[in-house]
Amino acid sequence: MDPVDIVIMNNDTFCPKDFPELKNDTFLRAARGEETPYVPVWCMRQAGRYLPEFRESRAGKDFFETCRSPDACCELTLQPLRRFPFDAAIIFSDILVVPQAMGMDVEMVAGKGPTFPDPLKGPEDLQRLRPKVDVAAELGYVFNAITLTRHKLEGKVPLIGFSGAPWTLMSYMIEGGGSQTHSKAKRWLYAHPEASHKLLSQLTDVIVEYLLGQVAAGAQALQVFESHTGCLGPAEFKEFSLPYLRDIARRVKDRLKESSQDNVPMIVFAKDGHYGLEDLSQSHYDVVGLDWTIDPRSARERTGGKISLQGNMDPCALYAPKERIGEIVKKMLEGFGLRGYIANLGHGVYPDMDPEHVGAFVEAVHTHSQKLCK
C-alpha cells in the first residue's frame, strides 16, 4: 500500500473514498471544453485577507502552522463559498510547502511576505536539499486537508489542488523571498545552466508526486502556478520553464491513466507569460489561465480555440463601482465567448478589496453569461 493511503486510512475523516456526489460540475465541464448553462467562476486567493472571517481565523497564528492543520485549511477553503456562489473551491495552502518538503526553511514574515532565512547561494548548496523526498511523509498534511475538505464540501462544487511550477519555486529558493528583478535566480540560468536544470528536474520530480498525491486524496482539478514567468524572456522561458511545465502535465496524466484513475483537468497559469501563449496552449494542459495583460479575443485566436481559457479581469477592476464591474465582465464574456471558458481574475484578490465587490463580480459572470447562453 502507498504510504499516502496508510496515513489517510488511519482516520475516517481522512478517508479518500465515498465522497459526496458532485452537484455542480460547471467548472469541470468548461475545463473540458463542454457546453455549460452559464460561465463558471472562481477567484485566485478567494480564501484570503479581504474576508473578515479569514483574518479572524488566521489572527495570531503562524502561516505555515495553519497550512499544516487540515481543520484550519478546510475551514479557510470553505469560508468564501459560504458567502459567494463560486463554482470551484481551491484548497488553502501555499506553493512554498514544496521547498519546505525538500528541506528548506521558509517563514511568513508579517509585512514582508515569505522569507527563506538561508536561501541557495550557489550550485554547491544543492547538496543541502533532500536527494529523495518522501512526499507522503512531508506533505501528507496537505493530502489530509484535501480529503477532509472534499467531504465537508458535500459535493457543492469541485475542489482544486495546486502546486507552484519549478521555475517559480527555484526563484524563491534562490532569492529567499519576493524580488523586483529576480537577478539572483536569473544569474543561475546564465552562469550555472547545468545546476539550474538539475534543480528544476529535482523540483519537477517532487511536484509530479505531490500533484498525484493530491488527486489520490480527492482533488478534482489541478492548477500549476508559474507566477514568475514575467521576468524571463521567450528564450529562457523555452529552456527553463516550458519543458518542465510540459513534463509535469504529461507525467501526471500518464500516471493517472496507468493506475486507471480518473483524468483531472489541469490548468497552467504562467503570469505575464503572454509571449508563450501558443506554446502553453500545446503543453498538455486542458486550460490556460491568463493575466489581465492579454486581450480575450486575441488569446482565443492565438490558442486556436483548442483549449479552454481562464481569467482574466484585472483584480484592480474590483475597486470600480459595482455597475462598472458588471460592464467589464460583460465585455470579458463577449471577448472569450461562452464555450471552454472559466471566469476568474488575472491574479489574486488583494487584502484591501471589498468582499461585496467580489460578490458583484461573481454575480455579474453568472447573470450575464446566463442571458448570453440562452
Ligand SMILES: Cc1c2[nH]c(c1CCC(=O)O)Cc1[nH]c(c(CCC(=O)O)c1C)Cc1[nH]c(c(CCC(=O)O)c1C)Cc1[nH]c(c(C)c1CCC(=O)O)C2
Ligand atoms: C507566489 C505564490 C505564493 N503562494 C501562492 C503563489 C502563486 C500565486 C500567485 O502568483 O500569487 C499560491 C497560493 N497561496 C495561497 C493560496 C490558497 C488558495 C487561494 O487562492 O485561495 C494559493 C493558491 C494562500 C495564501 N498565501 C499567502 C496568503 C496571505 C497571508 C496570510 O494568510 O497570512 C494566502 C491567503 C501568503 C503568500 N504566499 C506567497 C506570497 C507571495 C504570499 C503573500 C505574502 C503577503 O502578502 O504578505 C507565495
